[in-house]
Amino acid sequence: MSITKTHELHKRRFSRNVGVGLLLAAFIAIVFGMTVVKITSGDVGAALQGKSRVENGD
Amino acid sequence: MTDLSTNSSFSDTRPQDAGFADYFALLKPRVMTLVVFTALVGLLAAPVPVHPFIGFCAILFIAVGGGASGALNMWWDADIDQVMKRTSKRPIPSGRVDSGEALAIGLVLSAFSCVFLALATNLLAGGLLAFTIFFYVVVYTMWLKRSTPQNIVIGGAAGAFPPMIGWAAATGQIGIESVLMFCLTFMWTPPHFWALALFMRSDYDDAGVPMLTVTHGRRSTRVHILVYTVLLAALAVGTGFTAIGGPVYLAVAVVLNALFLKGAWNIYHRDETASELDNFATERRFFKLSLLYLFAHFGAILLEAGLARFGMGGWT
Numbered sequence: 399m400s401i402t403k404t405h406e407l408h409k410r411r412f413s414r415n416v417g418v419g420l421l422l423a424a425f426i427a428i429v430f431g432m433t434v435v436k437i438t439s440g441d442v443g444a445a446l447q448g449k450s451r452v453e454n455g456d
Numbered sequence: 457m458t459d460l461s462t463n464s465s466f467s468d469t470r471p472q473d474a475g476f477a478d479y480f481a482l483l484k485p486r487v488m489t490l491v492v493f494t495a496l497v498g499l500l501a502a503p504v505p506v507h508p509f510i511g512f513c514a515i516l517f518i519a520v521g522g523g524a525s526g527a528l529n530m531w532w533d534a535d536i537d538q539v540m541k542r543t544s545k546r547p548i549p550s551g552r553v554d555s556g557e558a559l560a561i562g563l564v565l566s567a568f569s570c571v572f573l574a575l576a577t578n579l580l581a582g583g584l585l586a587f588t589i590f591f592y593v594v595v596y597t598m599w600l601k602r603s604t605p606q607n608i609v610i611g612g613a614a615g616a617f618p619p620m621i622g623w624a625a626a627t628g629q630i631g632i633e634s635v636l637m638f639c640l641t642f643m644w645t646p647p648h649f650w651a652l653a654l655f656m657r658s659d660y661d662d663a664g665v666p667m668l669t670v671t672h673g674r675r676s677t678r679v680h681i682l683v684y685t686v687l688l689a690a691l692a693v694g695t696g697f698t699a700i701g702g703p704v705y706l707a708v709a710v711v712l713n714a715l716f717l718k719g720a721w722n723i724y725h726r727d728e729t730a731s732e733l734d735n736f737a738t739e740r741r742f743f744k745l746s747l748l749y750l751f752a753h754f755g756a757i758l759l760e761a762g763l764a765r766f767g768m769g770g771w772t
Contacts (some may be wrong), residue, residue, distance in 0.1 A: 407473055407476070410475035411473065413475040413476040413477065414479070415473055416476065417479070417480075418476075428572075431509050432509070432510070432513055432575070434577055435509050435510055439507075449501050
């Protein structure tokens with residue numbers, strides 16, 4: 399039997415789950431971005447090539 | 457096969473099943489806008505450039521820290537929020553969010569925001585944010601708010617810290633400029649909230665919160681508003697001659713402080729009968745002006761800092 403009727407309760411839970419999912423994705427993006435900036439002083443290209451700030455001579 | 461939607465016990469909407477918006481409301485998003493804006497000004501007015509992404513993260517963590525303290529405030533004040541008309545629809549008193557959940561969210565976000573601000577910028581900024589949360593939740597919410605009419609005056613310091621944190625995030629120090637921005641918000645808070653207390657009078661009475669209107673009377677509150685506004689005006693205009701001031705700031709400060717002083721003078725001269733006849737129109741106008749007042753002052757500081765990048769800001 400398939401579920402056809404969406405209760406208000408499901409809508410609220412869905413919004414909560416989507417919110418938590420987006421927050422987790424944002425958290426990962428922020429930690430990644432901070433790591434890149436801290437390691438390379440903002441040189442994203444160098445970070446993607448695996449070069450650290452030390453290697454760049456900064 | 458069964459599903460929750462077929463269970464009769466779920467046929468009614470359960471108030472305790474909160475949506476994402478209810479949890480977001482715990483963070484007091486309107487207060488957060490003030491925190492974000494003043495912290496941003498503190499960060500950008502600092503003479504040390506910050507990497508844009510680190511700056512964004514710093515403001516985000518300060519906002520999250522402010523939100524966390526809001527959640528802890530709602531957890532502690534759930535009983536009086538239920539009584540006050542203005543706050544009765546908040547997530548906890550309305551039954552949408554459990555108070556234990558608010559406590560957990562507040563504690564986790566507090567720890568998260570302080571640690572990550574320290575990691576993104578420096579220990580001083582992280583420590584200042586931790587102290588701000590402690591001050592707002594423990595000193596103001598738990599201790600002062602229900603025990604003294606000076607609650608707003610001393611507790612206002614919590615709302616004044618964000619520009620100082622923003623400045624510290626950029627420079628790693630507490631400069632005289634950031635202290636001035638702190639003082640500006642600190643001195644602005646009492647007249648702002650006392651004007652609110654004048655026209656939301658039954659709320660604080662009903663909740664038993666010892667606002668100045670309740671403990672010292674409404675006449676005394678009007679006098680206090682005028683005195684604090686005079687002191688604030690001197691501070692705000694004087695700031696125009698410091699390193700974070702300049703011609704633009706000074707022009708904004710002179711105009712707005714003249715209007716603010718006039719508003720405070722009008723409040724001082726009114727009696728209760730006249731106020732009730734027009735539903736506290738003067739007090740409401742003063743309250744609205746106070747919002748513009750703070751945003752315009754910090755906006756002018758930001759503008760001066762922006763102009764300085766092109767060699768035009770400040771007095772040089």
